[in-house]
Amino acid sequence: xxxxxxxxxxxxxxxxxxxxxxxxxxxxxxxxxxxxxxxxxxxxxxxxxxxxxxxxxxxxxxxxxxxxxxxxxxxxxxxxxxxxxxxxxxxxxxxxxxxxxxxxxxxxxxxxxxxxxxxxxxxxxxxxxxxxxxxxxxxxxxxxxxxxxxxxxxxxxxxxxxxxxxxxxxxxxxxxxxxxxxxxxxxxxxxxxxxxxxxxxxxxxxxxxxxxxxxxxxxxxxxxxxxxxxxxxxxxxxxxxxxxxxxxxxxxxxxxxxxxxxxxxxxxxxxxxxxxxxxxxxxxxxxxxxxxxxxxxxxxxxxxxxxxxxxxxxxxxxxxxxxxxxxxxxxxxx
Amino acid sequence: xxxxxxxxxxxxxxxxxxxxxxxxxxxxxxxxxxxxxxxxxxxxxxxxxxxxxxxxxxxxxxxxxxxxxxxxxxxxxxxxxxxxxxxxxxxxxxxxxxxxxxxxxxxxxxxxxxxxxxxxxxxxxxxxxxxxxxxxxxxxxxxxxxxxxxxxxxxxxxxxxxxxxxxxxxxxxxxxxxxxxxxxxxxxxxxxxxxxxxxxxxxxxxxxxxxxxxxxxxxxxxxxxxxxxxxxxxxxxxxxxxxxxxxxxxxxxxxxxxxxxxxxxxxxxxxxxxxxxxxxxxxx
Numbered sequence: 001x002x003x004x005x006x007x008x009x010x011x012x013x014x015x016x017x018x019x020x021x022x023x024x025x026x027x028x029x030x031x032x033x034x035x036x037x038x039x040x041x042x043x044x045x046x047x048x049x050x051x052x053x054x055x056x057x058x059x060x061x062x063x064x065x066x067x068x069x070x071x072x073x074x075x076x077x078x079x080x081x082x083x084x085x086x087x088x089x090x091x092x093x094x095x096x097x098x099x100x101x102x103x104x105x106x107x108x109x110x111x112x113x114x115x116x117x118x119x120x121x122x123x124x125x126x127x128x129x130x131x132x133x134x135x136x137x138x139x140x141x142x143x144x145x146x147x148x149x150x151x152x153x154x155x156x157x158x159x160x161x162x163x164x165x166x167x168x169x170x171x172x173x174x175x176x177x178x179x180x181x182x183x184x185x186x187x188x189x190x191x192x193x194x195x196x197x198x199x200x201x202x203x204x205x206x207x208x209x210x211x212x213x214x215x216x217x218x219x220x221x222x223x224x225x226x227x228x229x230x231x232x233x234x235x236x237x238x239x240x241x242x243x244x245x246x247x248x249x250x251x252x253x254x255x256x257x258x259x260x261x262x263x264x265x266x267x268x269x270x271x272x273x274x275x276x277x278x279x280x281x282x283x284x285x286x287x288x289x290x291x292x293x294x295x296x297x298x299x300x301x302x303x304x305x306x307x308x309x310x311x312x313x314x315x316x317x318x319x320x321x322x323x324x325x326x327x328x329x330x331x332x333x334x
Numbered sequence: 335x336x337x338x339x340x341x342x343x344x345x346x347x348x349x350x351x352x353x354x355x356x357x358x359x360x361x362x363x364x365x366x367x368x369x370x371x372x373x374x375x376x377x378x379x380x381x382x383x384x385x386x387x388x389x390x391x392x393x394x395x396x397x398x399x400x401x402x403x404x405x406x407x408x409x410x411x412x413x414x415x416x417x418x419x420x421x422x423x424x425x426x427x428x429x430x431x432x433x434x435x436x437x438x439x440x441x442x443x444x445x446x447x448x449x450x451x452x453x454x455x456x457x458x459x460x461x462x463x464x465x466x467x468x469x470x471x472x473x474x475x476x477x478x479x480x481x482x483x484x485x486x487x488x489x490x491x492x493x494x495x496x497x498x499x500x501x502x503x504x505x506x507x508x509x510x511x512x513x514x515x516x517x518x519x520x521x522x523x524x525x526x527x528x529x530x531x532x533x534x535x536x537x538x539x540x541x542x543x544x545x546x547x548x549x550x551x552x553x554x555x556x557x558x559x560x561x562x563x564x565x566x567x568x569x570x571x572x573x574x575x576x577x578x579x580x581x582x583x584x585x586x587x588x589x590x591x592x593x594x595x596x597x598x599x600x601x602x603x604x605x606x607x608x609x610x611x612x613x614x615x616x617x618x
Contacts (some may be wrong), residue, residue, distance in 0.1 A: 003420040023393045033404075038397070040387075043412035047403030064396065084402035246427075272427065282427045286420065313420065326429040 003286060004042035006312040008035040013306030015057050015293045019064040022297040025304055026067065027312050028055035034069055036081070039302060042314055048079050050086045057098045061105040066133055068108050070096025076110050078127070078136060087134040090125070093118045102156040103203070105129065107141070109163055109177070111151050120150035122163070124177045144180030146173070153197035157220045158204065164220055166194030166208050172218060186223045189216060196237040201298070207247055209238035215249050217275070229273045237293045242300040244322075245275045250305055252290030270294060270305050274327065281326050286313055358382050472571070507570065534562050534582035535589040538611040542566075543602040544575045554601065555581045559588030580611055
């Protein structure tokens, strides 16, 4: 397959996200810029300008009407996807590391960094979708501080009022954001910081990647670890491919540690693992730096990876991907 | 005088670049001049296929959105500054960890020897490295520039032909003044009043034939005045002339006149070229 190179960023990518229909790809980066691209040909639709610091995270609602982004300039911004206009800005004491829309697009959760006396905080805002969206409530609907290790990633689950979180210590937990209490946790889910969290298409399970060189699939209700994938490099991102039993993992050595470690440093490949048999089935090379973020098209026809090198590579799978069955004819019921 | 060469390519008329369309293949023909000044015909065949896909209504709507932000005002279609097509990458899906194993094996594969393992000397074909060849001095002349190619056959040339103090082991040319025992022996001449030969007005004669001897040049230039010294540049091993010589006069005016007269003159079927010789630069 021929990847399409999207060269819209001057610094490393922090997150990329497909919209629900899969025709738009949002990318954000340390260069303060958020880009949106058409996925079928890589054409850039526009940019969202306004942030004054690294944009750590973006999320788009299911109608592709609103975009939220969190940045190191302590702001959470709401944008109109079609026009690029910033509709509302929330200010916090510390940087925003992760945002996510809820399934019904009515709520947004965000994690703010722990720094200088401020604890890590999780806030949930109600989003008013009436009018042009510029009238939002300044105060969060819910706010709480997760106990223990600070949260690095979060997402809404299919259960009401529950969010799934990943922490710096490697713990994963379920929080009820109405009450602010930790409902369940798995302290030893990972050995090191959880770097990414992505839900399955039906939201009953999710995959987390971690710097402890492994990725795990968890049941979002019970927090059981269903599958484990162990690699040789710290992972920055993991994604679940729809319609095929594969997961995509991406990572790579940090630039700082490349020269101090031996053994196959700097392998910047997106790895494909079989979701059920927990074995690696393929790799795609191409990035010139560690892969920071991976996203898969909601219909499973393409995937994109964003790297430390500032490039986003969009790959449209060719027929061999869909036809190959490395483990025989047995079809897995999804 | 040499005739400028023409080729059939030059006879092509200055054709106007054109395009034509057959089925879906558009052929664009362009004529231009490339960096070397040559006419270049560039033919591009572009096949355009229309891909239709059925998408949700909303998706189709989004395709019509105006561009905003940094892309404001830009036309439809991808911009080359932001979008490029990369090289083909292959994703081969196969069971098991084979991809990891095969990579490790490739790294450990021993570096293959290009000779197939046998060591052969390039000079004498013995089973030692060329640099260690015992006949390096006699056969090693192959590396000198301007060699006539008679190297390996010339075993009759005595090793002392190099006349250098380094002799058998040295392979570099050593000028006469630096050779062992050069001062006042052999071909050196004492000028009047003890002047050293370095002060003599010297001409450099080039494009002399291979069999031109020192005596020939002495006769030729001696016509103008006293020739103090003649040196004919020779190949170290074969003795054949290298095509140049240095002729030193005692008097500069004589040298000047000789230069004017001999330069451009024919000698043994070659046109001689005579110039002032450049002073020797000391290698530091």
